[in-house]
Amino acid sequence: MNHTDRTNHTPHGNDMTGLTDIRLVVLDMAGTTVADGGLVERAFEAAAAELGVEPGSPDHTDKLDYVRATMGESKISVFRHLFGTEELARRGNAAFEKAYGELVGEGLTEPVPGAREAIEELREDGRTVVLTTGFARVTQDAILDALGWRDLVPLTLCPADAGGRGRPFPDMALEAFVRTKAAEDVRQMAVVGDTSYDVLSGVRAGAGLVAGVLTGAHGEDALRASGAGHVLASVAELPALLRGVG
Structure with missing residues (x-):
């Protein structure tokens, strides 16, 4: 079943209206774009x-x-x-x-299948993509280097880059909004992750689209309970969702 078809509307404005106007996409790393593998x-x-x-x-x-x-x-x-x-x-x-x-x-890090291609598609569609993590900067940089992703996106953020507060606080998403200036309104921002805390951070940031993915730590029930309006099989489905194909 295509998970993009199982969309619930929520009180957070997290619905299909205006998805094509999403200009900033904030993506989690481990479990969302990067396979955790334990x-x-x-x-x-x-x-x-x-x-x-x-x-x-x-x-x-x-x-x-x-x-x-x-x-x-x-x-x-x-x-x-x-x-x-x-x-x-x-x-x-x-x-x-x-x-x-x-x-x-040791070479034990690899991307979620289709993640790099999805990021490239999002950027080709004119959207700014930011990668975020709960890890320290040194670990985030090691992952980016291992994957060859240093130049994949214009901005990567860890909690220290947003005043020290990581998820479930909205700080990293809002820092991405402020730094990139890619959007005029937080409702033009999408936040996507594999955990309840990723989702909650997007809801608290006022993002127009908050989505969970099933390639990481938490399942659909937990993601929806935290406020996900969309639950996708993986981040590879995101470009089509944002184009309104869903």
């Missing part, structure tokens, strides 16, 4: 070990469950919640980013 969980394992969390223990299970539930959130925020103190959070986050960067360096 790398987040593997990097968390390394961070947990660094902080003395015993593998297989109830504490480890609880923390891993929280990591899964908060996919899309700024990783330093996740570690603050898990470990309580700023010192421990920073140690855990540093270990996580180091481990993730090493996995990327």
Whole structure:
């Protein structure tokens, strides 16, 4: 079934009206345009070990469950919640980013099928595309380098680029709106991601289109519950949706 046909209208103005007027597209990376392949969980394992969390223990299970539930959130925020103190959070986050960067360096990162082509189509249609992430800048840059995506889009953002607040806050989407000046109204912005936090950030930013994709962490029910007006099989379907083909 084509997921673009299963569109619910929501009170956020997140419907088919004016989709062709979308000028700015804010896309998440891991799980949306970049295949995760379990790398987040593997990097968390390394961070947990660094902080003395015993593998297989109830504490480890609880923390891993929280990591899964908060996919899309700024990783330093996740570690603050898990470990309580700023010192421990920073140690855990540093270990996580180091481990993730090493996995990327081993060639374990690849794009979601059709993602690069979708981004290129969006740009050919005259839309500005921005890539966002909950990772630190050093990790984001490592992913971009591994994929050869440095010149693919005019702007990439991580939480530090938007004052330190990642998703579910709207800051990165709004930072993209302000920096690119691609749109005159936030309703001319689309926000797309694979997690509830991606979706919620788009809703809070007032984006005219907020869509979830099923290539990452969360399923259709969770994405719609957070405010997604559209749920797509993958980001590859986005250009057609924005052309009104849907």
